[in-house]
Amino acid sequence: MLSIRKSINKRMAKEMGHTSTKGCTTYEFFNSVKERISKDWLKPDHFTTQFLSGHGSFKSYLFERGLSEDPDCKCGAEQSNKHILFECTEVDEIRRPLKQKVMSAGHAWPCELSVMVLDEGLFRELGAFARKYLEKEQSDPTEQI
């Protein structure tokens, strides 16, 4: 896991130097690389990394890179990491535990992205959501490119 942490730290440092990059939301999760490193329980995996960076299996991201024919979600809105996290009605069901966790911790919904990494419990719930969503997407035959 150490190498994954090192690589996301490296990637974040790089992205923070290029905050104009469209679709980059890592900066909204963490105010600084120092803050990121101070959270030693925070172990991004294949799934959370996609939501934290905005770089992943999201159609607007894939579309910008010529990897998808359209940037829109099944629901018709532009599909980004934030759309999936907060808006998409297609994932209401799998989002429910995350939404409940955030609200029971005393935050509004939709929340600031930084709320998702405030503590280990919130991050774990984000992780569970990210995994469920991305595994579902990857197993859906209508989504094959």
Ligand SMILES: [Zn+2]
């Ligand atoms: Zn949608």
